[in-house]
Every structure is written in C-alpha cells, then in structure tokens.
Amino acid sequence: MPAWANLKMGLASVMLGLLAFTAQAQTSDLVSKHALRVCADPANLPMSSKDGTGYENKIADLIGEKLDLPVRYEWYPMATGFVRNTLKPKKCDVIIGYAQGHELVLNTNHYLxxxxxxxxxxxxxxxxxxxxxxxxxxxxxxxxxxxxxxxxxxxxxxxxxxxxxxxxxxxxxxxxxxxxxxxxxxxxxxxxxxxxxxxxxxxxxxxxxxxxxxxLFEETLPPRLYYRITMGVRQGEKVWQRELNSLIRRNQDEINAILAEAGVPLINDMGTGLLDVGQ
Known part of the structure; x- marks a missing residue:
C-alpha cells in the first residue's frame, strides 16, 4: 500500500477518534458540574419529600457527598409527564429511583x-x-x-x-x-x-x-413480583451513567444501610430470598 494511503487511513482514524471524544464530551457537559441536580417528587414519601426525609433523598445526599457537590432538586409529581418535564429538558440530571429497563431513561446498574x-x-x-x-x-x-x-x-x-x-x-x-x-x-x-x-x-x-x-418472593408463575431499581439519566449520557455505576458499586453497603434503616425489604438479584445486609 502506498505511503500516502497509510497516511490517509491514519488521519481518518484520528478524525474518527476526535469526533467520538467530542461527542462524549458534549454529552457529559449536559450534566451540571456545580450541583447534583435531582429530579424528584416533592410529596412521595417514603421515597422522596421536599423536606428531605425520604430514603431517596438520603441516597441523593450520599451520592452528592461522594461527588463533593451540593444536592439541588427539580420537583415534579411522579406521574404522567415526569421525565418529559424534568430530565428530558435538562432541568435535572438524575432520577434516584427508576425501574430497570424503562425506555424513557438510560438506566444505571441497579442498586436495589x-x-x-x-x-x-x-x-x-x-x-x-x-x-x-x-x-x-x-x-x-x-x-x-x-x-x-x-x-x-x-x-x-x-x-x-x-x-x-x-x-x-x-x-x-x-x-x-x-x-x-x-x-x-x-x-x-x-x-x-x-x-x-x-x-x-x-x-x-x-x-x-x-x-x-x-x-412475596415465592411466586413461581408469571408475572414476577420482584423488580430491580436503578438510577435514571438521559438517553445517550453514557459518561454520566458510568460515573454513577462506579459510585453505586463502591458505595453499595452504605446504600443498603439507608434502605434497610428505612424498612425497604431487600432481596437477592434472582428474587429467591432476603438479602443479608448485616443488620
């Protein structure tokens, strides 16, 4: 292959890499660097509340502490239009509790x-x-x-x-x-x-x-009664998703402690028995 052809292929590879890096940077820049902006329902105890007493509020506080960021909320009722009016227009950057596999958001790894x-x-x-x-x-x-x-x-x-x-x-x-x-x-x-x-x-x-x-984890017939809960971010924000995945993995014991203290029944990932959280 002529030298100019090798050079052309090399330049093309560099350009593709730069485009990918730019796209990734643009995606991560959508997320606030000044606060952990949480989309939440102001009256959804025991999960979330405007007074900060819900267990999702406490998980948000934990994540904000690990990121060294203050927690800021965009409040909206957890009903029809919740994602459309909060996460999607970039008023906030994460939903603390969202069912795994829901297409409206990009799910993190499950923490519950x-x-x-x-x-x-x-x-x-x-x-x-x-x-x-x-x-x-x-x-x-x-x-x-x-x-x-x-x-x-x-x-x-x-x-x-x-x-x-x-x-x-x-x-x-x-x-x-x-x-x-x-x-x-x-x-x-x-x-x-x-x-x-x-x-x-x-x-x-x-x-x-x-x-x-x-x-009720002993049901053998469908539909299943156990579900995995994740955090939800905007579709395409893979950088932010990976950062949250890492935080969940490294702080799972602390998250479990918050959930157990609240009274949330924790079961294993296969839905076959209670999870031992050491309490």
Whole structure:
C-alpha cells in the first residue's frame, strides 16, 4: 500500500477518534458540574419529600457527598409527564429511583432489588402467608393497587371477588393510595394489603408497628413480583451513567444501610430470598 494511503487511513482514524471524544464530551457537559441536580417528587414519601426525609433523598445526599457537590432538586409529581418535564429538558440530571429497563431513561446498574409485600396485622392468621396461592387467603378482603402484577395473581387464585382496588397513578400531593390502603386495614375494612415493598415496608415500619409486611418472593408463575431499581439519566449520557455505576458499586453497603434503616425489604438479584445486609 502506498505511503500516502497509510497516511490517509491514519488521519481518518484520528478524525474518527476526535469526533467520538467530542461527542462524549458534549454529552457529559449536559450534566451540571456545580450541583447534583435531582429530579424528584416533592410529596412521595417514603421515597422522596421536599423536606428531605425520604430514603431517596438520603441516597441523593450520599451520592452528592461522594461527588463533593451540593444536592439541588427539580420537583415534579411522579406521574404522567415526569421525565418529559424534568430530565428530558435538562432541568435535572438524575432520577434516584427508576425501574430497570424503562425506555424513557438510560438506566444505571441497579442498586436495589425488592418485591411486593403482603401486609396484615401481626396477630392475623394471614401473617403466615408467603404466596398468593395460599388457601388461607380464600375469602379474604385484600387491598391492591389496580393494574399491578399482584392483581394478576389474585385473579388467577380467585381472590379478586372481594378485593378492594386503589388507584395506580396519582398526584401524591392530593391522594395517597398506599396510606389509604393501610388506614383501611387498620380500620378493619380489609383483611390484608398488597403493596410494592419499597413503599409498604417503610410505611409499616414508620406508621403501623402492629402490622407484618411479608415479602412475596415465592411466586413461581408469571408475572414476577420482584423488580430491580436503578438510577435514571438521559438517553445517550453514557459518561454520566458510568460515573454513577462506579459510585453505586463502591458505595453499595452504605446504600443498603439507608434502605434497610428505612424498612425497604431487600432481596437477592434472582428474587429467591432476603438479602443479608448485616443488620
């Protein structure tokens, strides 16, 4: 091959490398260097709250501390339009809790695996139930968030007839289905409640010490009841994603401690048993 051809190929390779570097730099420059800008719901306890008491607030504080950046929030209800009105227009740079695999965001590695829980008074016969196929549940009045995976299991097992549904997507500033469900359980209007563990577990620990929250990780039929939770960033921001992945990996024990202290039921990545977090 002539020398000029080698030179031409070399220059082309350099130019491609420069273009890739420039694109990467442009992507990372979208992320604030002056603050950890968090997209969050101002009224979504136990996860996030404007007063900073949610466990996602505490995880954000941990990440901000590791980055040596102050935490700043862009508040918006976690409902339809949340990503479109916060992360996408670059008003903030990370959502602390987002389900793995959702196409609206670029997911980091997961830092939390949890499952739905069955909540019932500790002295109830239902407190021994670990699966929605358990015959002990027959005839029970069970509260469930409409459209969630446990409702499918309840229908399969003949539990829908007496079920009480609660709304799935709401503005938590005005409506709180999970808290309403637990109030109904406290008042005897239902016999048990089924909630997503990272919501139900902390609410039981903080507000209903006489309840038991039983992780439902023994279901063998679909749909699965356990899910992995990640942080969410803008599509294409691979540099920022990798930085957060590294922070999650190096600080997983501290993240686990925050979650365990809050009352979040942590299970292993395969959804087969409780995670030992040393507490």
């Amino acid at each position: 695996t949890s499952t739905f829980v069955l909540i019932t008074p500790q002295d109830s016969p239902l407190a021994q139930v670990t699966s929605l196929s358990d015959q002990t549940l027959k005839g029970a009045r069970i509260g469930v968030i409409a459209g969630t995976p446990p409702a499918t299991h309840m229908a399969r097992n003949g539990l829908i007839g007496k079920a009480k549904p609660y709304n799935l997507t709401v503005d938590r500033r005005y409506e709180s289905p999970a808290e309403n469900m637990l109030d109904d359980l406290q008042n005897g209007e239902i016999d048990a409640a089924i909630l997503w563990g990272p919501i139900g577990g902390p609410l039981v620990k903080q507000q209903h010490a006489d309840f038991a929250a039983i992780p």
